[in-house]
Amino acid sequence: MNPSQNLVALVTGARGGIGSQVVARLRSGGHRVAAVGRDAAALAAVAADAHLVFDTTTPEGAAEAIAACRSELGAAPALLAHCVGSTLIAPLHRTSPAQYREVMRVNLDSAVYMLQAWVEAMRAAGTAGAAVLASSVVARIGVANHEAIAAAKGGIEALVRSAAATYAPLRLRVNAVAPGMTETPMTASMLRLDAMREGAGKQYPLGGVQTAAQVADTIAWLLSDGALRITGQVIAVDGGFTTVRPLVK
Numbered sequence: 001m002n003p004s005q006n007l008v009a010l011v012t013g014a015r016g017g018i019g020s021q022v023v024a025r026l027r028s029g030g031h032r033v034a035a036v037g038r039d040a041a042a043l044a045a046v047a048a049d050a051h052l053v054f055d056t057t058t059p060e061g062a063a064e065a066i067a068a069c070r071s072e073l074g075a076a077p078a079l080l081a082h083c084v085g086s087t088l089i090a091p092l093h094r095t096s097p098a099q100y101r102e103v104m105r106v107n108l109d110s111a112v113y114m115l116q117a118w119v120e121a122m123r124a125a126g127t128a129g130a131a132v133l134a135s136s137v138v139a140r141i142g143v144a145n146h147e148a149i150a151a152a153k154g155g156i157e158a159l160v161r162s163a164a165a166t167y168a169p170l171r172l173r174v175n176a177v178a179p180g181m182t183e184t185p186m187t188a189s190m191l192r193l194d195a196m197r198e199g200a201g202k203q204y205p206l207g208g209v210q211t212a213a214q215v216a217d218t219i220a221w222l223l224s225d226g227a228l229r230i231t232g233q234v235i236a237v238d239g240g241f242t243t244v245r246p247l248v249k
Helices: 017-028 059-073 097-125 147-170 185-190 194-201 212-222
Strands: 008-012 032-037 050-053 079-082 129-134 172-179 234-237
Touching: 008 017, 008 059, 008 097, 017 032, 017 079, 017 212, 032 059, 050 059, 059 097, 079 097, 097 129, 097 147, 097 172, 129 147, 129 212, 147 172, 172 212, 212 234
Parallel strands: 008 032, 008 079, 032 050, 079 129, 129 172, 172 234
Antiparallel strands: none
């Protein structure tokens, strides 16, 4: 897969902080990009080659997004960046069944359905491809009050490893990124005060809070020829949070 081939890419959650940056990175690399989201008005603000309004938390919506991409851009997406996600900060004893189910629907269900639809399209096309899903540092190290979202993201990481093994013979690569605290609209409330931002930054050995663009750079690399030998991996983009103990001064 070479950028000069002008491959078709599909980015879900494209109006989000990370998703919109992934769209920009892929387009700057010469790819034609279909941006997928549920809010047509918000999606229209994303500079993409096609704007597709579908709910990828359902199998029907995921399959329809792939079909619409093929119809509008002339080919199934060889590249998939699934950036749909949500979070829930609550201890398990204060997590209702409805909250748990919603976290699973938005995070794990959408990843399963979107990857399934993409694999079917790639099998039919008989071409190589690469997909990147979104995990989180909370699936890799215990963080208090994150039980439901940790379970959902942990499921995504297991999905990545198994799918990578299953579809490697078809030249399909499947990886994930696991971001730490990232400055996006979703985390704005957690970073709204200087003291909150400073406290968050101190948790990371490299210090500070990372940008959505920094996460998008890793996703774009995993979808590129530079990562042709990378599959079944979860790359932590977290300033050392999950592997390095910060030096406390």
